Amino acid sequence: MLAAGGAFAAGVLNGKPPQAPPAVAATPTPTPTPEARPAPIPLPVADRIRTCSVAELAADPRLANMQAQVMNASTGAVLFDRGGDTASRTASVLKVLTSAAALSVLGPDYRATTRVVAGAEPGSVVLVGGGDVTLSRTPSGTETVYPGAAHLDDLADQVEQAWEANPDNPPMTKLILDASYFGGDEWHPTWAPAERELGYMSPITALQVDGARDDPSSNTSYRSADPIGQAGEAFADALGGGLTIERGTAPADAALLGQVSSPSVADLIDKALIVSDNSVAEMLARLVAIQSGSGNTFDAIQAGVVAGLMPYGIDTTGITVIDGSGLSDSNAVAPAYLTRLFVKINAREGNLGLVFDSLPIAGGPRGSLSYSDRFTGDSAVADGSVFAKTGWIDTGYTLAGIVHAEDGTPLTFAMYALGDVSDDAKQALDAFAAGIYRCGDNLSNS
Structure with a gap:
């Protein structure tokens, strides 16, 4: 202590300002971090209580x-x-x-088309089914169970006019029935045969008339077991009769003699x-x-x-x-x-x-x-x-x-x-x- 006092006195005597002792830096007090609070769990939305029971x-x-x-x-x-x-x-x-x-x-506007084309043999024509079960053998103007259905007599008129327009055509002698547009079974094996006899279902063929009904004006009517043959006989009659009827297929690129179309898909x-x-x-x-x-x-x-x-x-x-x-x-x-x-x-x-x-x-x-x-x-x-x-x-x-x-x-x-x-x-x-x-x-x- 005496030495320190002497040094202080000597400094004063020498004209130097006195030196303060070095300051001691204060340690900052840390600010406490608040604990993280869990987010609130949203309450489930209550289901509506419905009270009307069936x-x-x-x-x-x-x-x-x-x-x-x-x-x-x-x-x-x-x-x-x-x-x-x-x-x-x-x-x-x-x-x-x-x-x-x-x-x-x-x-909605699609229509199935039934056509008649010239056969490969002279004097033959081919009736080609396009899947139209609504095609009717009744006279044009007759209302069947299918509103807007096409009629065979209209198709026959077109064919006769086209046939007569070509002087090289011989007399028409043969009608060939082409139902190849649909293949496989005509009757599904899981269907009861009585459905046809009771009048609820026809065999499914690409060529038929009036849904193969006996009565074209009745929704429920006995259905033919041979819709293709029924359609062929009806068309042969519309052409004047006397034609030989056979099953076959139309030749490729055969000349079109006439066609009619079904009601639209919407109908x-x-x-x-x-x-x-x-x-x-x-x-x-x-x-x-x-x-x-x-x-x-x-x-x-x-x-x-x-x-x-x-x-x-x-x-x-x-x-x-x-x-x-x-x-x-x-x-x-x-x-x-x-x-x-x-x-x-x-x-x-x-x-x-x-x-x-x-x-x-x-x-x-x-x-x-x-x-x-x-x-x-x-x-x-x-x-x-x-x-x-x-x-x-x-x-x-x-x-x-x-x-x-x-x-x-x-x-x-x-x-x-x-x-x-x-x-x-x-x-x-x-x-x-x-x-x-x-x-x-x-x-x-x-």
Whole structure:
């Protein structure tokens, strides 16, 4: 200490300012970091509690083994489901898929054409079927079950005029029938033979008249076992008779002598759906298969129809299409596929508005839901609000379509009653449809 004092004194004496001792830097106090707080977990949005139940209607024993699905067409919410994802036989509801595929592949304006060309032998002509089951042997101007159908007498007039216009032609002596546009079996092995005898289905050939009916004016009429021969005899008569009739094929690049065309696909769909015409549905399915490149037999229908459904953007996995009419109990489509397709039909996407316009309507004015045994009693509350395709085969009754519900909600539905069912299953299906009409968006799945 004495030394330090001496040094300080010496500095003063020497004229130097005194030096302060070096400052000691203060250590900053760290600011505490607040602990991270966990983000709040969002509360789940509560499902709407729907209180209108159709469980009792769905449990009706008349429905046997029941499958069903109901969807809100505006939101896509499935409101009711009982086995909706299981692919099962559809009966004539399958015609909705056939129609949608036809609109996609063929287009609404497509027409099937029946032609007559010159044969390879002098004096011969060839009648070439183009798949038109609506072609009629009745006189032109006659109304058959197929509005707008072409008539053989018109075709015969064209042929006679073309034949006479060429002075080198000898007398016409032979008619050759070419039905090769459709191949394979004419009758599917899963179809009951009684369907033809009872008047519900014709053999499927590329050349036939009036759907092979005995009575062209009756939807249900005994069908010929030989549609090609029936058509050939009718055309030979229209040409004046006396012709030898044979089966064969037209020569390549043969001179065209005349042609007539079927009603449009749009008109054919109306016939297939509104009164469930099986022969027209098979005609459409076969033309779809041919146009899509899958073939011209029953075996080609699966690939053709499924390809025609693909543009609608709905998963087709599990769909089995054996025929175009739904008559086979080997067809399989899940109700869930139909509810989604009907959402697009209700929205009239693309050309699907044509399907909507051809659906039978509960209470009329036309079609299979206008019959006296449909939507009767309490079910009549839904008259005018259910637009749906009916179906019936020995092993099931079906109903699928659109309901414009009492609360304004558009619903789509598909319901199958399968197994040991009888005719009164139709009334149980109607009661279910009327029930979802009353419930609307308040329909409960329980």
